Amino acid sequence: MARASFEYDEVGNTFYYVLVSFYALVLLPITYYFFPTGETTEVKKVNLHECQCHGCKEKRQRKEANKPWRRTKKIAIYVGLTVAWIIFAFLVKKMTEIEVKHEEYNPYTVLGLDQGASTSEVKKAYRELSKVHHPDRGGDPVRFDQIAKAYQALTEEEARKNWELYGNPDGPQATTFGIALPKWLVSEEYGMWVLAFYGFILLIILPVVVGIWWYNSIKYSVDKVLLDTTQLFYYFIHRTPRMETNRMLMVLSGSFEFWKQYNKDIIERETDNLDLPRYFVRKSQIHANLNGKGESLN
Structure with a gap:
């Protein structure tokens, strides 16, 4: 049985899919939470939950007048969300431009023949291509090896059976699992830094954030009263x-x-x-x- 092998993304194409997925998981809830609401919505919230006597209205107006930074904050949120969505659109565009190169092995195509060509046509095509690509005649050894395997797959019974069952005249190949991460992430030069970064996020940042949220939430009752x-x-x-x-x-x-x-x-x-x-x-x-x-x- 062929052993399995793992391949990291050498070019960085599949990594875009992972990056866009996680980016969208973060961007969508942030947009929903921070997207500024209009003045009408804010007034409705006030009308529902706050006193509407003359004194309370005046107090709220004075309080709002003392917050000139509110408009600046709203503009900053708009700009930040716009930039974030522009980055998201750029990543999606890059992802759509990725060319997935996966060609099924076909010995007829290697020999330049139509599907289902006869054995005599296969032998004739092999002889003609060998004259051009044979290493003894100055041809490309890699190309000639492909031609020889294609000829073998179409003329030898065992090789043809392997091609029909496994898609390769040499028989079952090692199962390859692709990992959508750049190879440099696990390299000796950067692997330790990446591991330290994950440890910092999972062991320090995440517990601190959860702890702060929990500490603040347990101070209030269900009615939001301390x-x-x-x-x-x-x-x-x-x-x-x-x-x-x-x-x-x-x-x-x-x-x-x-x-x-x-x-x-x-x-x-x-x-x-x-x-x-x-x-x-x-x-x-x-x-x-x-x-x-x-x-x-x-």
Whole structure:
């Protein structure tokens, strides 16, 4: 039984198929995820999920006005996706230009005869070609070897049987498996670097990315509320089931979403530690004065 052999892509033709396939697997979801949506879609999302009172609308407008980089980001995404798709189109074009050279062995073609030519015609063609291509007469040895094998395949019973069964007058050949990777990837010069690159991706980059995603996802509940905030609410509600408006606002304002450590959009000012205590003291005084006036009227 003939042994199997493996052949790498010497020219780089079949490697384009692998490259285009993996490139498309990455490009399509990235395009779907990052493709900028229109203003109408964004407004619809806001209308569905956010408060529509006058104050909240003004706050959102001020917030959007303070993001001049948003338009720049959208343009950068458009440009990046356009370049990525141009590269994809170039790779597809190169792939379509690849010529697949695979010719079935046909001894009639080698001898320049029509299919099914008679034995006498085969012998005549062999004699004529031997006069031209025989090495003793200055011919090409490789070409003459092909002619001799073709003649043998059409005149000898065993050789003809091998050709009909295996496509070759010499009998079964080694099974060849093509690997769609450039040969330099497994060469002694670059093989270790390629292996190190794969190890870096699989053993370092991939675990880090999965770990970051997992760490961020476990901080939130199903409703996209921080678990720390949920525990805080549970504690206060369990402690004081009946809440007045002031205490309810106090509990809500204590959410971890308003802490910069959990929410990068929060702007913390040094003056908050001075202004907020004064505000609460002043609010308490106003509340006490109002209660005092109410008691005097009674």
